[in-house]
Amino acid sequence: MDTSKARKAVVDDDANKLAALFNRAGIRYVEDFSPSGGRHIYVPLQEPIAAPEARELIEALMLRTASLDPGPHQNITDGCIRVPGSAHKYGGYQMLLTPLAEAYDTLKRRNSASVINALRQMLAPEIRRAHAARRRMQRLIPSQPGAQEADTPARGQHSPLRSVALTGVYDTERYTSDSEARMAVLNHFAACNWTLDQVRAGMNGTFAGLTALYGSKADRLLILEWNKATSWITERQPSKAHPQKTAHNYNTSLTKPTGGTDWVPVSSPVAMR
Structure with a gap:
């Protein structure tokens, strides 16, 4: 190890x-x-x-x-x-x-x-x-004469943020502190519709890396940071009253000589890192 x-x-x-x-x-x-x-x-x-x-x-x-x-x-x-x-x-x-x-x-x-x-x-x-x-x-991977056997992709099956939750190791150019890294992990779990109980169970089992990112502060900070993560995700999800549009809005006026129609692109939802 x-x-x-x-x-x-x-x-x-x-x-x-x-x-x-x-x-x-x-x-x-x-x-x-x-x-x-x-x-x-x-x-x-x-x-x-x-x-x-x-x-x-x-x-x-x-x-x-x-x-x-x-x-x-x-x-x-x-x-x-x-x-x-x-x-x-x-x-x-x-x-x-x-x-x-x-x-x-x-x-x-x-x-x-x-x-x-x-x-x-x-x-x-x-x-x-x-x-x-x-x-x-x-x-x-296409087979080639004399090529070495590829290593198992077992670890690569995990998304980057799942790997952080597993190992506690993160890209310091992307996250400048343990706090930022663990918030990114919590945002990821919240976006996957996890519950706080599921996160706690993972920290007591598979996701020892997330536990390590908290150190001795998990009892004090986990609920607070989980609430922040769920609020952040909820704010970025389209509401049922105003669902996000997916089709282009076409202008019904006469077409221009080029034959094209004007359309306004609808902004895409914020992507999780």
Whole structure:
């Protein structure tokens, strides 16, 4: 889990999600953390699995964890990572979280094929989604001799503002502060006819990035900012008494020599960013 992909709060939340998932599957693992705030989880295996099988599992886990970096498992030539005790390029060392004796026992005994199959069954919906996304990408990209296989577009399925809600990471050239970024997300949800309860449920689940944008201020600011978002969207929606016109207004006077008619374009509704 990488802090370049999501805020540290999201990284920590993703690590907890994976730990809970692995515990339910009966998987033993070793965990460490980086001076940059990133996290590694190692799942040692008794029997090796093929690279495509490992990639399939990782890309399924991507759909549950916004900060997961799939790079080390998406090819067979690159993607080395720092193991516990390694020096970090920004100073400090990769630190082991799992107690040393437990880590040693896990690396010695390792995980059987049966618990990996249990994990695969638990991830069956995400595996199907990842396969469907890959098929869509392959239809969009013409096949060329020698071309490398396209990465899964799993993350790209989300709109930019949904990605902000997932990761807490936003374009600083577009939004100058956490406040602006989270208001853009709330405006987006309000435009999608979400309720405040749905937003709260998302912040307690999938949208950990939006929670990170609030920090400790969610209880104080969420209702206030949600009311602002719903008011802003309501003001920009055409009323039922005065529905927005979609047809051109044609002049019924005699046509000009050129044969054309004058028409007045009706302004389009304000688009959500």
